[in-house]
Amino acid sequence: MTPARMRPSLAAVALALAGCGTGRSVAGAQLEENLAVMQREERPELLVDRGKAFAQAGDMTRAEQYFAAALERGADASAVMPLLVRVCVAERRYRVAIDYAEEHLRRHPTDTPLRFLLGSLYLGVGETDTARAHLEQAAREDPKNADVRFALGVLYRDEVEDRAIAHDHFAAYLELAPRGPHAAEARGSLLKTVPSP
Secondary structure, eight states, X not given: OOHHHHHXXXXXXXXXXXXXXXXXXXXXXXXXXXHHHHXXXXXXXXXXXXXXXXXXXXXXXXXXXXXXXHHXXXXXXXXXXXXXXXXXXXXXXXXXHHHHHHHHHHHOTTOHHHHHHHHHHHHHTTOHHHHHHHHHHHHHHOTTOHHHHHHHHHIIIIIIOOHHHHHHHHHHHHHHOTTSTTHHHHHHXXXXXXXXX
16 A cells, blocks of 8 residues: 555544544544543542442551642642542551641641641650640630630640649630540649649
8 A cells, every 4th residue: 555545544544533524433533432431430429439338448548639729620629639638647647647647738827627737746756846836726716615615625735844824724625525425534633733822
């Protein structure tokens, strides 16, 4: 076959694949179907569901990838970000979790639950001053959050060693959650952190 004879047949094939001509070709229909499947599989809700399934199966790395992809495709960050941070924490990848949370808070500075989680992460890696800044801001933004007050009580009791401030936070925790999961520890700490006269 000469190159001149090949040209019309190549053009016909190209037109058929592109779906041009009198009707849709089989290849064009298959291409459209493949694109539709890809779009369905990249829906944020589906990516989140897959991330949850991988987390449940114990594959935190794959879960992280799916949660991050869901966020990139517009998933509700307030629902997905805690899931993403938790799978990183489960793998003891605290710095990665901190990076995700910090990036999110740059764009959504009023996400108080995530700020509380970030403060707890900083406390866990020994960055007391940064932890305190985030936890105190979370307490200002949500003064009725008992868990934030308990975390601040622990921080001031164990890290900062300021008994008076620790006492105030434990007392606030008990006022907000007298039967909460940390009530016994808060009561015990109140006795140990009574401010001196």
